[in-house]
Amino acid sequence: MREYKKEYGIMQSVVHKVKCNMCGKELKIENGIVKEGCVHLDIPFEYFTNKDGEKHQIDLCENCYDSWVAQFKIPVTKEDMNELL
Numbered sequence: 001m002r003e004y005k006k007e008y009g010i011m012q013s014v015v016h017k018v019k020c021n022m023c024g025k026e027l028k029i030e031n032g033i034v035k036e037g038c039v040h041l042d043i044p045f046e047y048f049t050n051k052d053g054e055k056h057q058i059d060l061c062e063n064c065y066d067s068w069v070a071q072f073k074i075p076v077t078k079e080d081m082n083e084l085l
Helices: 062-069
Strands: 002-006 013-018 038-044 055-061
Touching: 038 062, 055 062
Parallel strands: none
Antiparallel strands: 002 013, 038 055
């Protein structure tokens, strides 16, 4: 769950607070940047679902993400990244 705030002199909102939707842990934020492991999902549901026209947003801390994907019948595909942006 993300909370945003407008900062003086900045035309857009900045991330102010992030809490894990699963465990409720508040994640560390510095200058609008999440400074620890976090998975942010922004899911638009379109046609052919029971959620047509809804958009869901979810934030998971790294521990909750690991617990979640451990339940998958098909494992997550992992790939090493050469450069981190």
